[in-house]
Amino acid sequence: MNAVELLKHDHEAVKQLFERLGKTTERGIKTREELMRHLHEELMTHARLEEEIxxxxxxxxxxxxxxxxxxxxxxxxxAVEALILPDLEKTDPASSEFAGRVKVLKDMIEHHIEEEEQEMLPKACELLGEERLEELGAQMESRRKELKRQAGERAA
Ligand SMILES: [Fe+2]
Ligand SMILES: [Fe+2]
Incomplete structure (x- = not known):
């Protein structure tokens, strides 16, 4: 996958997580906790790949x-990493506040994804060219593996 395909692929995964989270209720605490862990990992890894590479x-x-x-x-x-995500993670998944905070995070991330996909990525395609995008995609794949390994080591 080239870098732009890789980023769009990640964006889709995040959108799907929000969709699943949006369908949970205050009674689905385990599901909410699990989806939140997954979302956290996806968002942080994606942000590192973008910011570093x-x-x-x-x-x-x-x-x-x-x-x-x-x-x-x-x-x-x-803003997401320092404010919105930590607040949400401190919110009891059995509370009605939880769904409201998920919605705010979702709106913010969707807006961010849209700007990247409408503005930054098309511009990057024009400026960087296919060969460079492939190279960046490969760098991001290998960085992702490294981040996963480190997260695994921390959890062990
Ligand atoms: Fe981003
Ligand atoms: Fe992104």
Missing amino acids: FYPAFRAASGKEGEVLFHEAKEEHR
Whole structure:
């Protein structure tokens, strides 16, 4: 998979997790906890791949216009990681507050994904070219494996 395909693939996985979370109720505590763990891992890994590999390559190729997109995207990651996700993870999945917080996170992430897919990714395709996108995709795949291994070691 090239870098753009890989990112879109991740986006779909995240959207599906939100859809499943949206169908849970206050009685489905175990399911909510499990989906939250999964979502956390998907979001953090995806953000690392973008921030370490894809965004810098995009930024380097894109000049002034891309600079704004770059900072905006990074700031949205930060808001999710530092504020919204930790709050949600502290929220009792048996409470009615939980669904409200999931909805806010979902809206924010969908907006972020849409901006990446409508603006950043098409621009990246134009600027970087197929060969470079393949190379970045391979780098991201191997970084993902490394992050998974590290997460496994921490959990053990
Ligand atoms: Fe992103
Ligand atoms: Fe993304």
